[in-house]
Amino acid sequence: MKKNLWIAILITLLIGTQSYAQEALFGAQQITSPEIHEDGSVTFRFFAPEAEKIEVTGDFLPTVKVETPRGMMDAPGKAELIKDDKGVWSFTSQPLSPELYNYSFLIDGLRSTDPNNPFLIRDVASITNIFIVGEGQASFYRVNDVPHGTVAKRWYDSPGLGMDRRITIYTPPGYEQSNEQFPVLYLLHGAGGDEEAWVSLGRTAQIMDNLIAQGKAKPMIVVMPNGNVIQDGAPGEGSDGFYKPQFMVPKTMDGTYEDNFMDIIRFVEANYQVKANKANRAIAGLSMGGFHTLHISRHYPNMFDYIGLFSAAIMPREDATGRVYSNFDETLKNQMDNGYELYWIAIGKTDFLYEANKEFRAKLDSMNMPYEYVESEGGHIWRNWRVYLTQFAPQLFK
Template identity: 40%
Template sequence: MLRLATLNAGIRLGIVLFATSLQIMAQAPQRQPTPNDTLKSPHVMADNRVAIRIYAPKASEVIVSGDFLGQSKPLSLAKDEQGVWSVVTGPLKPDYYSYTLMVDGVRTMDPKNPAIKQGISSLENIMAVVGKETAFEDNQPVPHGEVRQVWYQSNSLGMSRRMHVYTPPGYEQGKTKYPVFYLLHGGGDDDSGWNTIGRASFIFDNLIAAGKAKPMIVIMPNGSMPMPPSSNMADFAKLLPKMQEMFANELTKDVMPYVEKSYRVLTGANNRALAGLSMGGIQTLNVSLSRPELFNYVGVFSSGFFGGSISEAESQYAKTLQDPNFNKNKKLFLFEIGKDDFLMEPCKQTMALFDKHQIKYQYKETDGGHTWINWRHYLNEYTPLLFQ
């Protein structure tokens, strides 16, 4: 009886509390609906024009920039009577694009778009205009590998660091050892970049499923080195040589040993590839020329020796540049860059240095500039050349 009375008292208390909460809700001022409730952004239209919108009734100016604009200036959004700002782009070639809104001079994420690319100091939104041209980077109905976020202790830097690791389909169920590809991002990004806006895992999945690339393990480390507290991105060029060597040490003394201990990877230069874009490209050049015994497959995307003179590079890497066995050992050394890339001149100077010392390489020049639009294509073209 005591238990029953206690149960009944609890039920009555619950009913009272529920009724009280309903009364409070009824008395509370009701939120008025706004156009933001049903707003959609970005909205891809049938003709591949894209509407970008944001509800900002108190703003006085909104603009949008992004790689979808190519060399064009940012677009101004127009405000309607309901406080919705919008702009419609011209028809876009199917691809994945990044963009950023500026609301009264403040960098702002599109609140209606959860797809983002993160960097070391900023975020950008991602939008997809899907078509047959994006098939190589889309989520296709093929066997998928796995991407892990892996934390490890970097003794070189005295801190815990993160990398992204792609393992091919079937890795968990098997005992096979795989070749390993170290893939580096550019300045301002982190180890997540290649697998968000870079679409790397889908590119690998699709190539492997089509038999165009060998199954491999791909390591995407964080190439952004800790900078002195008083420094900023304006000091980047001055600090670049030091940061290059910091990265090379961490890669070879921390990342590679961790990978070779933790994953079923084949060792030796013939089973290792290295490639990077922009800052990652110059890191690739530094590692491959200062430690030529480690990688026999090398890719440099949208990069060259920048931040210093070419004569300094020639002096720094003299031993390797003058090594008659360098060409004999390398399976691939590839440069790829867009004709409108702002690093075209450093790239040409670097290739001229290679020519001077009879270092063999392949070169491909594409349309476009310094954007992920190109780098995804470069990855798709470079990966099938590995470990053949």
């Protein structure tokens, strides 16, 4: 009887599995999109016989200027698809330079992901598809046949914030089998991001694996915290459950995060094989994370020898009332006098924060405070921040 019972259960499981597989097949369109051609051009397709107009939008298209609460900013352009006699709409791009790109469709004005492309990323509350074209810079974003590090989602106790908080930590290839101690890069996200942003949108694990394998960067631990102090974890990953992510949540830039950053460092240095000194700590961040990096590094002037500001949100804020922001000039000079190996600033030429960064550099110049400056094409976009990471990481811990 037991044997017959197990046979019946196995048959039921097989039928159930096949049913789900068939359901997945029925839900998919049997067309190829995106199709990447040898010359780097890409064809997008969407089956919608009843649609009246379909457009594709994404960062592979020329940008347009749009007005936002943060001022004029670059936004992805749009391109119209053409429908054939079978109801399949298509558009083929110009040859694209090597890069990771994102896109989505507009179906009669309604935004949609591509049902033929299962590869998605979340940026704040927007979901888009992604694809990679070519080699060159794009090869840093691929999973190549090299030794791989480990990405862990950990929880740490933050006594200053009164909660356990979720954090993402990359350890380099071979870390688990090694008795070696490693340097640490603390990598901070921008507004609307969380502990998922750098590893998902920023491709941190792929970048670090490839840089280390090529001998361009030292093996290091990369710590990616959540800069939203009212959250214990990313939307859908914390105790608040599922809710729509917001671009800015309360208390993100009022000094609370910076003032309690040592909780993160203490956790890392108590739980990982690290070189716990200034020469082996780096901190960098994009946009809001660049703002945090600026203030954390001068508030704790003996903690970091390497500082990276990626499109930093250097601007006056009415809610910046915490003690972290007091005595700005004095503490910045103190940081300079204490010494550091690298103060690295990078921004795009059309970034809405360009002028604010220019003014900050003028301040550093007036103080004779050493820094390195990189100016790239483009604006306030992940394409730039991924490149900045590939440029910044090789300069660390030399």
